[in-house]
Amino acid sequence: MNNNTSTRDLHPTFLGLSSAFPKNAYLQKDLYETFGKQMYADIAALERIIRRVRVKRRHLALDPNEVLSRKVGLGERMAIFEREVQEVGGRSLEGVLHKVDRETIGSFVMASSTGYIAPTPDLLLARNHHLPSRLRRTFVGNMACNGGMNALNVALDSLMARPNERVLLNCTEFSSLHVRPEESNREQLVVHALFADASASTVMGMEPPGVGPQVLDFTSTHLYDAVDMMTWRLVDEGFRMTLSPEVPGLIDKHVDSLIGTLTARAGLSTGDIKHWAIHPGGPKIVEVLGQKYGLSDSQLRSTWHILEEYGNCASATVYLVLEDMIAQDKPQPGEYGVMLAFGPGLTMEGALLRF
Incomplete structure (x- = not known):
């Protein structure tokens, strides 16, 4: 500093x-x-x-x-x-x-x-x-x-x-x-x-601005009525995950409040977000978000690349997407982006970035 x-x-x-x-x-x-x-x-x-x-x-x-x-x-x-x-x-x-x-x-x-x-x-x-x-x-x-x-x-x-x-x-x-x-x-x-x-x-x-991607804001949304939609529990030989096919629909229904909170507090609109580092919890989640916000192939490139070449690596995945985005897409100084991840709870979390 x-x-x-x-x-x-x-x-x-x-x-x-x-x-x-x-x-x-x-x-x-x-x-x-x-x-x-x-x-x-x-x-x-x-x-x-x-x-x-x-x-x-x-x-x-x-x-x-x-x-x-x-x-x-x-x-x-x-x-x-x-x-x-x-x-x-x-x-x-x-x-x-x-x-x-x-x-x-x-x-x-x-x-x-x-x-x-x-x-x-x-x-x-x-x-x-x-x-x-x-x-x-x-x-x-x-x-x-x-x-x-x-x-x-x-x-x-x-x-x-x-x-x-x-x-x-x-x-x-x-x-x-x-x-x-x-x-x-x-x-x-x-x-x-x-x-x-x-x-x-x-x-x-x-x-200060210009050193690297900056986190301007962070917010979470917990869907308490959906606690059984995604679980991770210990069984005799390890952990067992459950993943409901209803999860993408729930994200589609509730993600606007998450994105809206991040953009409104910064005086931005969704259209101001150029870069989307999305945790690819599964292909349907990526497709839902892409359709909902009219994201181009280039805006989803890093998310699809990580899913295809590395799979869903749980908590590490959104950082793999961000790392690839910075290296390959080369966001310009002053451009805005978001990091999004979804997990048990059902929990949705997001951060607003400025490159």
Whole structure:
């Protein structure tokens, strides 16, 4: 932060983004021929349903075919999580940490819903990557796909309270650890065809316009009558997700209030939003939002790209979209954008950005 800059000109700013993935990548067509046909052979239109998900490739810490050949217990799954969160998460962190003085990082907020260990992964990563021992840590768990936005909310609060410090944010997820042989139904087929593994990191600071994408506002909407539409619960051999086909319709019905709050408070209209970093919770959600707001192919390019090439990586996904958008679409200074994510609750969260 420039000491000559008025604090009124400063906003929470992304100073860099970085991502990392498990080393093993799997083509969806290959998983269909093996795991898909063996697990879901009795489901009509199996191939069409998998194609409809639009995922072409995924990085996975646990090969789905392995759970068909032997029992993989919860303890082994969590041991894989502890190993991979340090390896993959560490590569993601180093992608942003090498650009900053680590002694300036006062807070570290991390989101993950796919594994549980204590000490929590943020402490292990802080130790491994030589972060200050006075570090304030917040671990956001069990919030699933919108966990990354909740981590952002915590980061914003930290920056407002201590504007001279940097905040490190990380989201690391390994949904592949929770693939299990179980009842064969369309819902679980979609879940197991959609989700994947990734880590995303960013460092944030209070900066004037022009340094990086700035967060101008943040808001949340909770649909309390829809708590059963998306769930994430512990079962004997891992976690089990449920995902209702009614979720895209609920988002379509209620997202206007979320977007309207962000734009109205900034004196903007929806038409002023040029860049849309949408968490691709599934193809139907992306299609609904694209149709609702008349988004062009170029405005949805980064969202579709991440879904197709990496899958739904839970809390990390919206940061993967933002990272790709900045690198490929190159938003111009002064242009506006939004980050949107959706998760259990049913919860919708959004941030207004200025590039």
